[in-house]
Amino acid sequence: MKLNKEQLLDMFSKMVLIRQFETRVKKSFADGDIPGFIHLSAGQEAIAVGCITNLREDDYIVSHHRGHGHLIAKGGNINFMMAELYGKKTGYCKGKGGSMHLADMDINMLGAHGIVGSTVTISTGAGLSAKLRKSGQVTLCFLGDGASNTGRFHEGINLAAIWDLPIVIIIENNFYAEATSIFYSTRLKKLSDRAIAYGIPGETIDSNDVLEIYEKVGKAIDRARKGKGPSLIEIQTYRHFGHEEGDTETYKKKSEIEAWLKKEPIELLKRRLIKDGILTEKEAERINQKMKNEVEEAVKFAKESPYPEPEETLEDVYA
Amino acid sequence: MRILTYREAIIEALKEEMERDPSIFIMGEDIGEHWQGSVKEFEGLWPKFGAERIRETPISETAFLGCAIGAAMTGMRPIANVMFASFLGVPMDEIFSQVTKMRYMFGGKTKMPVTIMCLSGGGMNAAAQHSVCLEGMLMSVPGLKMVSPSTPYDAKGLLKSAIRDDNPVIFFQNLFLTISGFKGEVPENDYTIPLGEAVIRNEGDDVTVVAIGNMVHTALSAAGKLKQENISLEVVDPRCMAPLDEKTIIESVKKTGKIVILDEEPKIGSAASEIAAIIAEQAIEYLDAPVKRVCAPNTPIPFSPPLEKYWLPDENKLIEAIHSII
Ligand SMILES: Cc1ncc(C[n+]2csc(CCOP(=O)(O)OP(=O)(O)O)c2C)c(N)n1
Numbered sequence: 001m002k003l004n005k006e007q008l009l010d011m012f013s014k015m016v017l018i019r020q021f022e023t024r025v026k027k028s029f030a031d032g033d034i035p036g037f038i039h040l041s042a043g044q045e046a047i048a049v050g051c052i053t054n055l056r057e058d059d060y061i062v063s064h065h066r067g068h069g070h071l072i073a074k075g076g077n078i079n080f081m082m083a084e085l086y087g088k089k090t091g092y093c094k095g096k097g098g099s100m101h102l103a104d105m106d107i108n109m110l111g112a113h114g115i116v117g118s119t120v121t122i123s124t125g126a127g128l129s130a131k132l133r134k135s136g137q138v139t140l141c142f143l144g145d146g147a148s149n150t151g152r153f154h155e156g157i158n159l160a161a162i163w164d165l166p167i168v169i170i171i172e173n174n175f176y177a178e179a180t181s182i183f184y185s186t187r188l189k190k191l192s193d194r195a196i197a198y199g200i201p202g203e204t205i206d207s208n209d210v211l212e213i214y215e216k217v218g219k220a221i222d223r224a225r226k227g228k229g230p231s232l233i234e235i236q237t238y239r240h241f242g243h244e245e246g247d248t249e250t251y252k253k254k255s256e257i258e259a260w261l262k263k264e265p266i267e268l269l270k271r272r273l274i275k276d277g278i279l280t281e282k283e284a285e286r287i288n289q290k291m292k293n294e295v296e297e298a299v300k301f302a303k304e305s306p307y308p309e310p311e312e313t314l315e316d317v318y319a
Numbered sequence: 320m321r322i323l324t325y326r327e328a329i330i331e332a333l334k335e336e337m338e339r340d341p342s343i344f345i346m347g348e349d350i351g352e353h354w355q356g357s358v359k360e361f362e363g364l365w366p367k368f369g370a371e372r373i374r375e376t377p378i379s380e381t382a383f384l385g386c387a388i389g390a391a392m393t394g395m396r397p398i399a400n401v402m403f404a405s406f407l408g409v410p411m412d413e414i415f416s417q418v419t420k421m422r423y424m425f426g427g428k429t430k431m432p433v434t435i436m437c438l439s440g441g442g443m444n445a446a447a448q449h450s451v452c453l454e455g456m457l458m459s460v461p462g463l464k465m466v467s468p469s470t471p472y473d474a475k476g477l478l479k480s481a482i483r484d485d486n487p488v489i490f491f492q493n494l495f496l497t498i499s500g501f502k503g504e505v506p507e508n509d510y511t512i513p514l515g516e517a518v519i520r521n522e523g524d525d526v527t528v529v530a531i532g533n534m535v536h537t538a539l540s541a542a543g544k545l546k547q548e549n550i551s552l553e554v555v556d557p558r559c560m561a562p563l564d565e566k567t568i569i570e571s572v573k574k575t576g577k578i579v580i581l582d583e584e585p586k587i588g589s590a591a592s593e594i595a596a597i598i599a600e601q602a603i604e605y606l607d608a609p610v611k612r613v614c615a616p617n618t619p620i621p622f623s624p625p626l627e628k629y630w631l632p633d634e635n636k637l638i639e640a641i642h643s644i645i
Contacts, residue, residue, distance in 0.1 A: 060393065093426035101424040110392050111425055115416050121382050122417075125389020125397070132344065132371070132395060139389075155382035162377065316427030317462050319485035 003214070005278050011053055011210060012273060012284075015045040015266050017291040018069040021078055022241075024295045025068070025085060029245045033303070034085050036098050039066040043208075043240035046265035047172050048073040050213025050235075051140055054221045060108045060126045060139040062119045065100045066172075066239075067112035070142055074109045076102070082298035088305035095308045096316065108137075116177075117150030119143050120169060124156050127165030127230070138224045139167040145234075146177020148191055154198075157232065161198040164229035168220045171234040178243045179251040195232040204234040208265035211272070238263075320504040325496040326360055328471035328505050332478040333361070333398070335509060337368055340396060343482060344372040346383045347400030347436075351375040357402055358438065358498055384410035387433045388418050396432045396482060404439040404491060405451045418487040419462030430485040434478075439467070440533055440583055441631055442495035447619035450494070454531060454560040455582070455589035457489065464514055465489040466559045469496070469535035471503040473558055476512035484514060493533045515562035519571070523551035526641050527571040529594055530554060530581040534632060538581055541634045541641070550645060560590050568594065569602045576607035579640050581632055586614035608644035613637050 003011070022042040028034045041048070048069035052061060055074075063070040071081060076092075084091025085099050092102050103111035110126060113119050123141035130137040147153060148171050160167050171191050175182050188194065195202025201223075205216055213235055220231035238260035242249045273279035323331065337343050345361065351373050355362045365373040376383045380401055387397035401407055407414065418431050441450040457465055464486055468474040474492070481488035495501075520535060521542045530538035535556045542552040553571050557564055572578050578598055582591035591612040598610055613632045620630055 062389070091426070093424060093428070096426050097424040103425040103428060105392075105425070105428050108393075110389065111421065111429075113417070115412060118385060118412070118417055121385020121413070122389040122392075124382065125386040125391070125395075126393045127389070128386055129390040129393040129395045132390075152381045152385060155377075155379035156385060158377060159379060159382045159386060163374075316423050318464075319422060319427075319430045319432075 003211070007053070008273060008278055011049050012269055012279065013287050013291065014049045014073055015210065015269065016288055017078070017294065018045045018048060018072050019266055020288070020291040020295045021068060021072060021081070024299060026241065026245060028299065035087055038085070038099050038245040039243065040241045040245065041066045041069040041239065043260070043265070044172055044174060044237045045069055046208045046210035046213055047170065047235050047237055050210040051170055051217045053214055054218045055138065055140065058108060058135070059137050060110055060130070062110045062123045062126065062139065062141050063112040064116065064119050064142055064144060064147065065112060065114050066144065067102060067142070068099070071102050071104060071109055071112070074104070075107050076104050076109060078294065078298040079301040082302040083305045086302040086305070087307065088302055089308040089312070090301070090305040094312065094316070117143060117147040117152045120153050120156030123167045123169070124160045124165055127160060127167040128163060130166055131163070136225060137166070138221050141167055141169045143169070143171055144177060145171055145173040145175065145182040145191060146180065146185065148194065149185055157198045157200070157230065160230040161200045164227060166224040166227070167230045168217060168224055169230060169232045170217070171232070173234050173236045174239045176239070176243065176251070181251070190234065192232055192234040200230050200232060202232045202234070204236070206236045208237055208263045208268055210265060210269050320506055322502050323471050323505040325471045325474055325493070325501045325503070328475040329360065329478055329492060330362060330364065331505070332475040333364060334367065336479055336482045337364070337372060342394060343396045343398065344374055345398040345400060346374045346376050346387065348376055348378055348402060350400055360438070360492065360497060380406055380409040381413060384413040384435070385417070388413065388421070388431070391431050391433045392421070392429050398434040398436060398482065401435060401437040403449050404437040404453050405449050407437060407453060414463070415460045419460050423462060431487050432485045433487045434481045435487065435489045436492060437489070438494040438497060439491035440493050440495055441620050441627060442533065443498055444622055444624055444627055445494065446622035450620045452491070452532065452584045454491070455584050455592065458560055458590055458593055463487055463489065463561055464559065465491060465561050466514065467491045467493070467532040468558060469493070469532055469556055471501070471505050473512060475505055476510050477514070477558060480511045480514050483511065488514070491532065495533050512558070514559050515564055516559070517555055517557045517564035517567040519553060519567070520556050521552060521554040523553035523575070525551045525575055525645065526577040526579060527553045527555060527568070527575045528579050528581055528637065529568055530556060531560065531590055532583065534581045534583055537632070537634050537637060541637045544634070545638065545641065550641065552641070565597055565601070568597070572598055572602045573605045576605055577644050578606070579611040579613060579637065579644070581613045581637055583632055584614055585617040586612055587617050589614050611640040611644055613640050
């Protein structure tokens with residue numbers, strides 16, 4: 001499980017790519033180029049990359065409304081992503097899904113899902129399917145802290161637990177559900193304590209450290225792959241932007257924002273890699289610029305792509 | 320031909336399909352070892368296929384319907400048994416927002432071969448929380464198919480088609496026909512019935528009666544009685560409410576010029592209402608009389624036998640409606 005230099009740099013690059021993608025999407029949205037609702041995950045990159053780097057190519061992920069980072073970490077194509085956000089025909093979902101429903105079945109990314117909490121039960125299905133087919137595939141399920149208050153979270157984990165399904169459930173605790181603080185919406189101090197109710201391991205990772213996340217989630221994935229059943233992992237993090245674009249974030253305290261910016265995940269990894277002699281400032285800047293350029297290419301691809309024909313509205317209802 | 324009960328025909332369809340395709344499995348409460356279905360509607364399957372494929376679940380309709388979605392997206396053909404149609408309210412989000420929308424939202428890049436089975440309809444004094452028919456409400460959900468078989472033959476053939484279909488299909492197993500041991504001819508051979516093809520149960524010239532589910536038998540009985548008055552009914556059984564065979568219904572109305580729709584749902588927003596609208600839109604010039612809907616009143620279904628009897632559409636109400644337009 002020890003990561004070599006190449007893997008570490010790949011993780012760094014992916015995190016930077018997610019950040020650049022999100023930053024650019026923010027701009028395109030403000031420019032009025034991207035319609036609908038946009039939920040950015042900037043600040044949470046360590047989770048997407050730390051968790052997903054552990055996966056085999058044929059493993060599944062199920063993502064939620066804040067899912068751009070997950071798809072990028074799984075190897076998604078940012079041109080198709082951006083085109084989908086722009087509502088273009090060349091997008092991942094031919095312009096029918098948008099930001100909240102990005103999916104790539106070719107790389108077993110089973111979709112972003114806009115109904116909060118639904119990822120848990122859908123993951124049990126992918127897990128059961130893998131188990132019945134004896135494929136050895138693991139499913140990573142992402143949900144937010146707010147989603148862990150829904151009924152289906154509890155039913156889903158219970159089902160996964162009694163059937164020893166090969167899934168790992170990741171609560172991305174960014175402390176807010178829209179504007180509602182998790183300190184208001186539950187009495188629990190640690191959301192991973194919810195695992196106790198289902199007799200499965202639960203763990204809280206209270207850092208934005210991608211390597212710690214990689215290692216701890218890796219253990220849960222191994223456990224799942226060995227047929228020992230699901231785990232619940234809460235990872236604490238912070239979204240840099242509002243719940244959705246346009247959110248004025250009146251509910252966040254200034255001191256809180258400052259404290260979290262000190263634990264900024266990309267900076268954290270960068271300093272670590274520089275200290276270990278794996279990366280230099282200059283190389284980091286080069287990677288940053290490279291990812292920026294790739295994102296600009298994606299924007300260009302999206303802008304130049306055609307919209308779907310109106311009649312395509314009627315397609316894809318039934319198989 | 321061989322005679323089977325409605326229940327046996329359904330079990331036989333499940334058994335044959337599960338033998339044919341190892342990716343099919345069933346999930347639900349109390350479908351395994353001890354009960355094999357709350358009204359024995361899965362009898363014999365657990366001994367044959369075991370706990371892996373006849374998968375008992377905790378009471379968590381949301382979880383196992385969601386689970387069916389994930390399984391369907393990853394190569395399986397799950398059947399989720401929600402026991403009673405009345406319980407569909409619990410995983411309704413999985414139905415109207417998830418299983419039926421995912422293919423579309425993902426630009427056609429996934430299939431959703433999920434079959435949802437449930438016991439549907441009144442007549443057993445099971446009261447308001449165990450007796451509903453939901454066809455009308457669910458017809459407004461794009462991406463969903465649903466079947467409401469009225470005979471053992473149809474139940475077997477339509478269930479096989481539902482399981483083989485790559486879309487979400489709700490199979491409304493009629494509660495009354497299941498418990499009452501309703502019998503009919505079922506051939507030995509493997510057959511399917513295409514989803515979306517109505518059948519004419521009785522040919523006639525005077526009035527078209529479109530009847531849904533168990534109401535088909537009420538309509539047929541009325542047809543027998545009215546024959547003595549020289550009124551001939553054409554009884555159309557749509558079998559699938561989605562996709563709905565509009566053509567057969569419209570053709571029949573063109574022939575008779577009169578239509579009564581018999582549907583065991585409260586009238587407002589019922590399947591009958593949708594059919595009435597289709598006739599108004601596409602065949603109004605063929606009508607010699609107003610469209611009639613014989614439905615339940617707009618209340619929950621009551622428990623006490625005289626109340627349930629009053630509530631359910633029946634032969635007398637149907638005959639009365641026919642007399643009013645003839
Ligand atoms: C079932 C459901 N209820 C409400 C919403 C509206 N909604 C969208 S995101 C969100 C907050 C989710 O919070 P959390 O799960 O913590 O994820 P985060 O947005 O913080 O990443 C809400 C309430 C929804 N999409 N689905």
